[in-house]
Amino acid sequence: MGIDTAADERLAERLAELRVERGWTLEELARRAEVSRSTLSRVERAEVSPTAALLGRLCTVYGRSMSRLLAEVEAAATPLVRAADQRVWRDEATGFVRRSVSPPHGSLRAEVVEGRLPAGGDIAYDKPCDSGREHHLWLLEGRLALTVNGDEQLLEAGDCLRFVPGTSRFHCPGPAPARYALVVVEP
Numbered sequence: 001m002g003i004d005t006a007a008d009e010r011l012a013e014r015l016a017e018l019r020v021e022r023g024w025t026l027e028e029l030a031r032r033a034e035v036s037r038s039t040l041s042r043v044e045r046a047e048v049s050p051t052a053a054l055l056g057r058l059c060t061v062y063g064r065s066m067s068r069l070l071a072e073v074e075a076a077a078t079p080l081v082r083a084a085d086q087r088v089w090r091d092e093a094t095g096f097v098r099r100s101v102s103p104p105h106g107s108l109r110a111e112v113v114e115g116r117l118p119a120g121g122d123i124a125y126d127k128p129c130d131s132g133r134e135h136h137l138w139l140l141e142g143r144l145a146l147t148v149n150g151d152e153q154l155l156e157a158g159d160c161l162r163f164v165p166g167t168s169r170f171h172c173p174g175p176a177p178a179r180y181a182l183v184v185v186e187p
Helices: 006-021 026-033 037-044 052-062 066-072
Strands: 087-091 096-100 110-117 122-125 134-141 143-148 151-156 160-163 168-171 178-185
Touching: 006 037, 006 052, 006 066, 026 037, 026 052, 052 066, 052 122, 066 087, 066 096, 110 168, 134 143, 134 151, 143 160, 143 178
Parallel strands: none
Antiparallel strands: 087 096, 096 110, 110 178, 122 168, 134 160, 134 178, 143 151, 143 168
């Protein structure tokens, strides 16, 4: 099953461009990201959609946030982004849905992202992909267990947690899905 949207194809192309810009082979990228060469090849050819964890690893290797990477494949940045035009990305493996509410722009230091994780959903980032960026996670609905560098916080609707990412795990214990707004501030 291949990727079927133009935006997902642009993401695959951008990932390949980033590797080529650095002069890396697929083998070199596989070593750096600790991901199999065949998986990376299939992602770059738009045969499979990357998971959130895989994108996190690639963002770490390429030294950019996931939001910045996803913004790089947007057609154009504008000051007003209508709800229908906001970039939505889905991780089919975990059920995680990420909406770029305010895609980043070169002159801006902050952005807003909406995240939705189904009950029982679990995403682990073994390497920080947003190193040095300040995060404010405001839980809008449900419950979310967020572990950053081994320190777990159980958030209830309305809670807000400020943190600088490290190794992290997002887990929705249920019974309802978790929906949150994440504000990311560049240093």
